[in-house]
Amino acid sequence: MATVQKPASSSESDPRCANMDEKKRKRMLSNRESARRSRMKKQKLLEDLVNEVSALQKNNTQICEKIKFTTQRFVKMEASNSVLRAQIIELTESLQSLNSILHMAEDGSGYDVDILEISDPLMKPWQLPCSTQPICSTFDG
Numbered sequence: 001m002a003t004v005q006k007p008a009s010s011s012e013s014d015p016r017c018a019n020m021d022e023k024k025r026k027r028m029l030s031n032r033e034s035a036r037r038s039r040m041k042k043q044k045l046l047e048d049l050v051n052e053v054s055a056l057q058k059n060n061t062q063i064c065e066k067i068k069f070t071t072q073r074f075v076k077m078e079a080s081n082s083v084l085r086a087q088i089i090e091l092t093e094s095l096q097s098l099n100s101i102l103h104m105a106e107d108g109s110g111y112d113v114d115i116l117e118i119s120d121p122l123m124k125p126w127q128l129p130c131s132t133q134p135i136c137s138t139f140d141g
Contacts, residue, residue, distance in 0.1 A: 106112065
């Protein structure tokens with residue numbers, strides 16, 4: 001900023017005016033320094049916010065990847081569970097059919113045969129009718 005030269009006046013020779021001019025000059029310098037500090041503080045805050053945004057975007061990307069991975073695993077497990085449920089139904093129907101054959105054999109032969117009566121396995125999946133025998137199947141997933 002260019003300073004405008006004033007013609008010499010009586011104020012320059014007056015000590016009170018010189019003192020006022022010195023106070024004004026000091027206040028201007030103080031204001032400039034304060035404005036500079038304010039700009040620096042604002043710049044630092046802006047940099048901090050930009051860094052925080054970057055970190056949050058990175059974190060968000062990582063979370064999105066984890067969600068995607070977990071969703072894929074969930075879909076695979078759901079497919080596997082559907083296959084297992086279908087196998088339970090098939091095996092239950094086979095067991096009911098075999099029980100029916102045993103009932104006919106029992107009625108025809110007169111011998112008492114212990115026949116396991118089964119309930120609907122999907123109503124209580126943790127209580128499978130033949131828990132002592134493992135269910136073996138292959139699943140290509």
